[in-house]
Amino acid sequence: MLKAIILQLQPTAEGELPRTHGSLAYAAALDLISRQDVELSRRLHDDNSYKPFTVSPIFGNFGRHRHQLIPAPNQLYRWRLTGLDQPTSDFLGQLQVDTSPIRFGSATFTIQAVQTSTNQDEDCGQTSYDALWQKWTAQSQPPRQFGVRLLTPTTFRRKKAEINFEQPLPEPDLFFGSLIRSWGTYSAWDTSEMEDFVTRYPVTISNYRIETQRVQLGRRQTVGGVGKVTYCVTRNSTQICQLIGLLIDFGFYAGVGWQRTQGLGQIRGEKLTRR
Incomplete structure (x- = not known):
């Protein structure tokens, strides 16, 4: 199973992100997975030769201060996750709107919507x-x-x-x-x-x-x-x-x-x- 989803995120408080924040996005993805499936999160973290998922940076319109990105309070942002095997894709398919904050460094977001089909976003899909x-x-x-x-x-x-x-x-x-x-x-x-x-x-x-x-x-x-x-x-x-x-x-x-x-x-x- 192959699956790609988009999480629409909204900032919860003032914060900032590095211009490139892939390591923070990776840590945030593992934290999100561990909330519902500790074993899957541990496997994805520990096995360096088997990483059946991808994590995007956060996409959207940011303010800028020096080398930092400043999320706008009322702006929605896009975060793309994909799964390349059955357990990871199944987990992504079960994600729902969640008010628990997701931390990317000093910036925190909540999930406002989960998009799973190309009708919702061209970067979603399943096959x-x-x-x-x-x-x-x-x-x-x-x-x-x-x-x-x-x-x-x-x-x-x-x-x-x-x-x-x-x-x-x-x-x-x-x-x-x-x-x-x-x-x-x-x-x-x-x-x-x-x-x-x-x-x-x-x-x-x-x-x-x-x-x-x-x-x-x-x-x-x-x-x-x-x-x-x-x-x-x-x-x-x-x-x-x-x-x-x-x-x-x-x-x-x-x-x-x-x-x-x-x-x-x-x-x-x-x-x-x-x-």
């Missing part, structure tokens, strides 16, 4: 791994170009000459390799054939418009890319085009790249207008 697979394998003429919007800063962890570093450019091998690994981890499917397809059939970036943003992650910083990317399958292969479409749809729920539980890597596929 399954089987449904995504069937949707794309049923297409006899899938597109060869795919648009992707990087909604929040996106970066990829790399290692070269024993040095770890982050790269904000979503090169195809990094972008789709991240999605394939997530698909294999949370669906329990064998992804060796997916990996083979991406290796054998070239996928390139045909167009992009990306700006970089500096992101604070607790005590360290990184740089992520935000904007639009177009990927193109350079050989006419129905199977690889189906796979690329499948992975981008999956990325709507799973996110892509590094630190997806701390607000990074939120993406959405976009239909391209043919000229």
